[in-house]
Amino acid sequence: MQKVAIITGASRGIGRACAAMLARCGIKVIANYNKSENEANNLKEELTRENIEIDIFKADVSKREEVKQMVEFALNKYGKVDILVNNAGISQTKLFTDITDEDWQNMINTNLSSAFYMIQEVLPSMIHEKNGSIINISSVWGINGGSCEVHYSAAKAGMIGMTKALAKELGPSNIRVNAIAPGIIDTDMNKGYSEQEIKEIKEEIPLGRIGEPEDVAKCVKWLVEDDYTTGQVISINGGWLI
Numbered sequence: 001m002q003k004v005a006i007i008t009g010a011s012r013g014i015g016r017a018c019a020a021m022l023a024r025c026g027i028k029v030i031a032n033y034n035k036s037e038n039e040a041n042n043l044k045e046e047l048t049r050e051n052i053e054i055d056i057f058k059a060d061v062s063k064r065e066e067v068k069q070m071v072e073f074a075l076n077k078y079g080k081v082d083i084l085v086n087n088a089g090i091s092q093t094k095l096f097t098d099i100t101d102e103d104w105q106n107m108i109n110t111n112l113s114s115a116f117y118m119i120q121e122v123l124p125s126m127i128h129e130k131n132g133s134i135i136n137i138s139s140v141w142g143i144n145g146g147s148c149e150v151h152y153s154a155a156k157a158g159m160i161g162m163t164k165a166l167a168k169e170l171g172p173s174n175i176r177v178n179a180i181a182p183g184i185i186d187t188d189m190n191k192g193y194s195e196q197e198i199k200e201i202k203e204e205i206p207l208g209r210i211g212e213p214e215d216v217a218k219c220v221k222w223l224v225e226d227d228y229t230t231g232q233v234i235s236i237n238g239g240w241l242i
C-alpha cells in the first residue's frame, strides 16, 4: 500500500522540494500551504505533467483547528498518515530587546506549536499502523543560537528537544522522530542577505556553496526510507557547523 505524507509549508523552498521528491518516489503527498495558493497550484501542475497526483491543502498550521481539518482530510481520503514533515516556518531578525510579545508568540506558534499540533493529530493513525516517520525541520540556529534571532533559535531548539523526547516515547510504537537542522539554504527565507553577505558565508562553508532545497529533501527521503534512525539531529550545512 502506498505511503501517505503530509508536508507543511510545501508551496515553496525546502517544503516544495520535499513534496516533489517524495511524490516522485511514489508517496501520496498532501502539500500544505497557507497563503501561497498560486505557488501550491504550480507545484501540483508541475507534478501532474509527470502524471503524478498530489493534494494541496490550505491550512495555517499555527492554528489547532486548521491542522485538525487537514489531518481529517488526509485520513478521510487515504485512511492513514505514515510520514509527517514539519517544515512550515518563519524567521525574523531583531535585537532581543526589540522583540515584542506578539513577535514571540507568532514565532513560537508558527515554528513550534505547529509541530505539536501536527504530531498530536497524526499520532493516532501512526500508532494504529504501528509505523511512522516524523521529521522536524529545525535549524543550525536551534543548535548554535543565532545573534538577533533569539525567538527563532528558541523555537528551533524547542523542536530538537521535542524530537529527542518523542523519539523515546514513540520508539516502542515503531514511530521514528528525527530533526534536520539545515545551514544556509537558497530559499526566500534568505532573500534579505546581500550578495556580499552570501559571498562571505560561502567562504565559511567547507563545501564552498550555499545549500539547495533538494539537499535537504534528499535527507528527508533517506529518513523516510530508513527504519533504524530515531532521535537524531542531522545538520545539512556543507560543513559550516561541525
Ligand code: NAD
Binding pocket: 008, 009, 010, 011, 012, 013, 014, 015, 032, 033, 034, 035, 036, 059, 060, 061, 062, 087, 088, 089, 090, 091, 110, 137, 138, 139, 140, 181, 182, 183, 184, 185, 186, 187, 188, 189, 190
Ligand atoms: P520559505 O520561507 O521559502 O518557506 C517557508 C514555508 O512555510 C512557506 O511555504 C510558508 O508559506 C510556510 N508557512 C509559514 N507560516 C505558515 C503557517 N502558519 N502555516 C502554513 N505554512 C506556513 O523558507 P524555507 O527556507 O523553505 O523554510 C522551510 C523551513 O526550513 C523553515 O522551517 C525554516 O525555518 C527552515 N530552515 C531554513 C533555512 C534556510 O536557510 N532557508 C535554514 C534552516 C532552517
